[in-house]
Amino acid sequence: MYSGGYAGKLLRINLSNKTAREEPLSEHMARDYVGGAGFGIKHLFDEIKPGTDPLGPENKLIFAPGPFTGAVVPCASRMAVTGKSPLTGAVGMALSGGEFPTEMKFAGWDGIIIEGKADKPTYVSIIGNDVRFHDASCSWGTLTFDCQQIIKNELHDQNVRVCCIGPAGEHLSKIACMINERRAVGRKGLGAVMGSKNLKAIAIRGTGSVAIASQKKFKLAHASMLKAFKDSPVLYPEFSHTGTPLVVDSTGAMGVLPAKNWTATGEFVPIEGIGKDAQATRKVGKEHCHDCPVACSQLKVAKTGAYAGVLTEGPDFETVYSFGSGVGIGEVDPVIAADRLADELGLDSISSGVTIAFAMELFERGILTLEDTDGIDLHFGNDEALMKLLRKMAFRDGFGDILADGSRAAARRIGKGTEKYAMQVKGLELPGYDVRGLKAHGLGYATAYTGADHCRSYAFQEVFGVPVPWEVDRFSIVDKGKLTIWNQDTRTATLDCAPMCAFLLDMAVPATACENMASLMEAVTGLSFTPEEVKKVGERVNNLAKAFNVREGFTRADDTLPERLMTEPLKSGASKGQMISKADLDQMLDEYYTLRGWDVKTGMPSREKLTDLGLAYVADTLGL
Amino acid sequence: MKIILHTILGIKDVVGQRLTELDLPDGSTIAVFLAYLKQRWGDKLSIHLFDPVHGEVLPYVRIMVNGQTINYLAGMETVLKEGDEVIILPPVSGG
Numbered sequence: 001m002y003s004g005g006y007a008g009k010l011l012r013i014n015l016s017n018k019t020a021r022e023e024p025l026s027e028h029m030a031r032d033y034v035g036g037a038g039f040g041i042k043h044l045f046d047e048i049k050p051g052t053d054p055l056g057p058e059n060k061l062i063f064a065p066g067p068f069t070g071a072v073v074p075c076a077s078r079m080a081v082t083g084k085s086p087l088t089g090a091v092g093m094a095l096s097g098g099e100f101p102t103e104m105k106f107a108g109w110d111g112i113i114i115e116g117k118a119d120k121p122t123y124v125s126i127i128g129n130d131v132r133f134h135d136a137s138c139s140w141g142t143l144t145f146d147c148q149q150i151i152k153n154e155l156h157d158q159n160v161r162v163c164c165i166g167p168a169g170e171h172l173s174k175i176a177c178m179i180n181e182r183r184a185v186g187r188k189g190l191g192a193v194m195g196s197k198n199l200k201a202i203a204i205r206g207t208g209s210v211a212i213a214s215q216k217k218f219k220l221a222h223a224s225m226l227k228a229f230k231d232s233p234v235l236y237p238e239f240s241h242t243g244t245p246l247v248v249d250s251t252g253a254m255g256v257l258p259a260k261n262w263t264a265t266g267e268f269v270p271i272e273g274i275g276k277d278a279q280a281t282r283k284v285g286k287e288h289c290h291d292c293p294v295a296c297s298q299l300k301v302a303k304t305g306a307y308a309g310v311l312t313e314g315p316d317f318e319t320v321y322s323f324g325s326g327v328g329i330g331e332v333d334p335v336i337a338a339d340r341l342a343d344e345l346g347l348d349s350i351s352s353g354v355t356i357a358f359a360m361e362l363f364e365r366g367i368l369t370l371e372d373t374d375g376i377d378l379h380f381g382n383d384e385a386l387m388k389l390l391r392k393m394a395f396r397d398g399f400g401d402i403l404a405d406g407s408r409a410a411a412r413r414i415g416k417g418t419e420k421y422a423m424q425v426k427g428l429e430l431p432g433y434d435v436r437g438l439k440a441h442g443l444g445y446a447t448a449y450t451g452a453d454h455c456r457s458y459a460f461q462e463v464f465g466v467p468v469p470w471e472v473d474r475f476s477i478v479d480k481g482k483l484t485i486w487n488q489d490t491r492t493a494t495l496d497c498a499p500m501c502a503f504l505l506d507m508a509v510p511a512t513a514c515e516n517m518a519s520l521m522e523a524v525t526g527l528s529f530t531p532e533e534v535k536k537v538g539e540r541v542n543n544l545a546k547a548f549n550v551r552e553g554f555t556r557a558d559d560t561l562p563e564r565l566m567t568e569p570l571k572s573g574a575s576k577g578q579m580i581s582k583a584d585l586d587q588m589l590d591e592y593y594t595l596r597g598w599d600v601k602t603g604m605p606s607r608e609k610l611t612d613l614g615l616a617y618v619a620d621t622l623g624l
Numbered sequence: 625m626k627i628i629l630h631t632i633l634g635i636k637d638v639v640g641q642r643l644t645e646l647d648l649p650d651g652s653t654i655a656v657f658l659a660y661l662k663q664r665w666g667d668k669l670s671i672h673l674f675d676p677v678h679g680e681v682l683p684y685v686r687i688m689v690n691g692q693t694i695n696y697l698a699g700m701e702t703v704l705k706e707g708d709e710v711i712i713l714p715p716v717s718g719g
Binding site for chain 2 (some may be wrong): 238243244245249250251253254271275276296316437454464465471473474476503506507574575576
């Protein structure tokens with residue numbers, strides 16, 4: 001049995017009957033699923049019936065940190081939030097950092113399961129073991145930053161940590177996020193699930209600590225991690241000072257920074273306007289997650305025009321893409337302002353920006369006119385239109401209602417053959433890497449259980465040239481199925497289930513991620529793991545997530561890419577001529593499915609594979 | 625022949641701009657190109673590109689010709705031609 005790391009209990013909150021009960025955390029859960037996304041997906045598969053309405057009371061939200069959270073492990077103040085996504089209908093899982101995850105552990109919980117639906121706007125406070133249900137009539141309707149302050153005031157505790165939704169979640173926008181402090185549980189519309197339950201916020205406070213199974217082993221594991229941090233050529237020398245926006249410069253140089261709804265990649269490359277140096281001119285400070293020595297998060301203030309004085313934490317690379325190059329904006333201040341606005345409204349900055357970029361392309365093509373857009377000029381580069389649409393989307397006002405559920409839903413409502421301009425996979429909008437020049441990254445977008453999600457299968461070998469587990473040619477499709485499986489299983493185990501910050505794998509321990517986690521598991525929890533067993537956790541969770549999606553009706557046809565990426569080669573830049581043709585994608589999928597042990601025609605996991613992973617009951621459930 | 629040097633971050637700061645047009649003898653290889661850079665910008669650039677002991681290109685520095693990593697061309701013997709763009713990327717991560 002584990003002797004550290006875990007609090008040993010989960011909290012199940014039912015909003016319908018206002019009850020809260022404690023459930024023990026078994027060793028089986030700890031060993032097979034570790035925490036984070038593992039806990040979330042396990043509960044989701046076991047407790048959600050096929051065909052459940054994601055915005056109905058039967059859907060659940062599972063908030064789960066991990067065994068290292070709060071245990072003074074760097075990069076481990078993370079939590080996964082899991083539910084059935086209203087945006088995709090698939091597994092919805094998103095991660096967030098900050099202080100809230102650690103506070104959950106200090107309050108004594110390895111996870112919180114939210115179920116049911118409150119009869120009126122409610123927030124829940126969790127002060128250690130004391131769970132209370134509060135009338136949220138004062139905070140309902142507020143922006144996320146104000147909401148957090150109102151709840152802190154109501155609870156007479158300025159140190160309570162609050163995770164809440166904004167107007168977008170209340171209006172059930174399927175691209176709504178949750179916000180804790182200035183950090184988002186960003187993607188897959190989980191904010192709408194919270195809104196559908198009339199749950200405005202969770203406030204949490206703890207005074208406990210996290211036990212360490214072996215202080216001696218922990219000191220060694222901890223020191224090893226810190227040495228890896230120091231040895232990285234990029235983590236402290238560059239990344240700690242600039243954060244993620246430096247990727248604008250590299251993707252721009254490589255010709256894979258998407259622009260103007262992916263019509264002008266390699267052609268519109270506003271590095272001088274939105275890249276690392278431009279961002280640095282707006283930096284006023286730094287922020288860090290609990291126990292993180294890197295502090296990559298940057299505080300910035302806009303300086304010009306109508307945006308002067310607006311402060312945001314960020315914008316991170318993805319937002320620089322979605323509110324910058326993606327919508328044809330090449331200046332830093334509108335991006336800062338839009339980042340802040342999206343956070344306050346509780347909108348996923350990637351999906352909202354990409355959805356607006358979609359509308360802009362339709363406007364430029366004449367498919368949408370001023371009559372359709374409430375008189376808003378939607379030409380690429382119009383930052384005023386960006387701000388107006390974000391507000392309209394969050395409140396479902398006029399044309400904003402059409403965009404409020406993402407680009408796929410908008411295309412279906414607009415019709416006229418516009419689905420081909422919606423840059424999404426499984427309904428989730430594409431992140432900021434034009435995968436026509438990054439083939440494994442593209443296969444990752446196609447196969448990730450959450451939809452087009454850079455965090456599930458990030459091909460850092462292609463994007464950053466890291467030769468782990470082997471060196472790759474970013475333009476080649478050879479062995480990219482094998483590489484994608486390595487990325488997905490390694491990341492799922494070491495980053496999503498642990499859960500720990502993605503930059504740990506990418507920069508500090510790329511070659512030893514599973515070894516690092518095995519050492520930490522033994523030191524913190526007392527459970528012995530081999531690196532192979534760590535990786536198998538990732539494989540198990542990815543197969544379980546796949547099984548959930550298959551049970552919901554997803555097939556191989558859903559593991560695809562937008563038509564544009566398969567038919568329109570890049571026209572300019574350092575990836576000119578590249579695309580992922582349908583034949584290329586099929587070849588990579590065949591390899592991927594075969595190596596996964598999944599049926600090549602349907603994508604269905606085999607009984608043998610599931611049994612090998614300890615998931616025979618899943619095979620039974622699927623009727624295999 | 626004219627070759628475009630495209631670089632970012634610390635290397636760009638030394639060179640002074642993101643895109644720089646350089647004039648090299650016809651038939652120059654990447655090895656010749658790098659030697660030219662070393663000679664023109666000296667130690668300020670060399671610390672970003674070369675191992676100070678062995679003089680080899682640092683393992684985490686990426687060199688591309690027209691977007692393709694030279695490891696998948698002819699490596700240091702890759703022959704450049706008029707108008708080629710050589711991208712040199714220092715270590716980058718995040719996103």
